[in-house]
Amino acid sequence: MKHVDEYRDPHAAQKLAQAIRKVVTQRWTIMEVCGGQTHAIVRFGIQDLLPDSVELVHGPGCPVCVTPLEMIDKALEIATRDDVIFCSFGDMVRVPGSRADLLGARARGADVRIVYTPLDAVRIAADNRDKQVVFFAVGFETTGPANAMAVHMAKTQGLRNFSALVSQALVPPAIEAIMSAPDTRVQGFLAAGHVCTVMGTHAYAPLAAKYGVPIVVTGFEPLDILQGLYRCVLQLEQRRAQVENQYERAVCEAGNTAAQALLERVFRVVTRKWRGIGEIGESGWALTPEYEAFDAEKRFGLADAEVSEPEICISGLVLQGLKKPADCPAFGKQCAPDHPLGATMVSGEGACAAYYRYRRKRAA
Amino acid sequence: MNETKALEIACPLPLNDHRHIKLAHGGGGRMMQQLIEDVFVAAFDNPVLRGGHDGAVLEFPHGRSVLTTDSYVVRPLFFPGGDIGALAVNGTVNDLTMCGAEPLFLTASFILEEGLETEKLWRVVKSMRSAADAAGVSIVTGDTKVVERGHGDGMYINTSGVGRINHDTRVGPKRIAAGDVILVSGDIGRHGMAVMGEREGLAFTTPIESDCMPLWSTVHAMLSAGIDIHCMRDATRGGLCAVLNELARGSSLQFDVDERDIPISESVRGACEVLGLDATHVACEGRFVAIVPRGDEERALYVLKSQNESASMIGRVLDGEPGLVTIRTPIGGRRILDMPAGELLPRIC
Structure with missing residues (x-):
């Protein structure tokens, strides 16, 4: 397939x-950083090609994984109301909250629909004026513009029955949190290509300088990742710590300025909780006062509740690169994709789920 | 008395995990496998059922016959390349075929929803007739029920089938041996993507048509060519991946396939890339995996290719980790090809 096979060429990879x-x-x-990259690394067996001296650790960039349990519980609370059509991206519906998941809620009669784009949820709202249509706006900067556009369209069309349950996360503060941890092992980053397609690359230079880490903005195909790794290793060996852009075919320094303008109008930066890691300052987005009327948490008057994670789970350490999935005593035993205990096992892009699916036994 | 007592078995499904049946329990993946093993096999256990085949192979004094049944609940009823009627005939015909039986007779039961347009029913029934003619089977008895509006997606169909085994080749997972060669009869994933595209209103640049078709003529040609087929299974729900995992488990052997040899059309690959789906998890309705002994593979491939040019040799059976399926990636890595979990869910980004 054109524009895909070129980036999976075995000779170029070797x-x-x-x-x-x-x-x-x-x-x-x-x-x-990005769950999509973790997925590709494990799916294509990229680690098999690397020397033992290059160790990959898997970052917190899987939006499904880092969505706090409390937020999923809120989604369930809204979705199980009789007057609600709850719309979500596909991989979010299988993620368990503290008691159930959205697929389970659907099995018990809730109207939970999988959408391919947030605008589908807006259309559903227009077609079902007697129902409250709630969209689970999850994601990093990548999904931000489409999610923002959905809210903006609902406002423009006067759809008072539409609202969004917002759980948006931002990459640079997460990198900052990882690097400022005293016991961090991370020496270089592959930054998430699609996040930078939207936001540009300028946020990363201060991080590279402050912590002395090379940051290579990298794509998602095997050759992208190998080239990103090469450039990162080269910088480390040359004792450089700069921002480089491997993913030039999709990323420019300024990013997508039209999308950024919309994001700035619809969202404001807030402190948020990351599942498995905890609170990180200025690391998320919430709706601005102009769009607040579309905030599902406010519309349904949901209160914050404290929920605790299973004690045995080490997903927080995995997300910060301090541990590997196989270091966990529950991995593949009490904890598997069908019955996940923590953040990193819940989505196909989570490090534990990717290891479970593709590498739980050495595929030799 | 004793019989009643024997049936007083505790429900073995982990109730805390699954207090309700979920859609994924019918998705052809791990959850369905668990449901079948823990509930149905536990309750109905007998030697024929334990054969673990697509149909029941029944020994009669005059020879072996095969009995199978399947229900069809596809939404929408009509999709590019087929409809629920063609599916109901070909699906059951193929289940018989995979047991090595020549399909002969089918039954057809209709559960119709109040309000269904009779014109639609007629279109489906006509399609069943032509599918039956093409597969060389007769629909010999049936049943009709009507349920209240809102209690069915227009129409559900159940078909059962009877076939006859008129050759001596024993086909089944237990015959798979280390060294065997794994073949697939054509490009995979068309049916699932055609239905998903139609259901979700996704517009593909190149239209994807279902691969729904009967497989007996292909299998008959292989048997007539003297190929000692060790095992066959059609890749329906759960796709190629589920079949490979089921057969690896059923034979307690390791299967090793090469991703580059798995035939996938450009349009299916493209759609899967965009949606973040794995094409090996996507359903087919007219493709099967054949496992043949080393030495028979070239002839098997020749026969398969004469029916479908995209047929391919995709891997080997190894005397390795029992039940494990491994796949060589396009860049030369290697990983596990795991059983799909259940429902196919597109990824966020």
């Missing part, structure tokens, strides 16, 4: 892997 082997002289620990 050449890049060889180039990495050639420049590396010591152990380096590199974190890929």
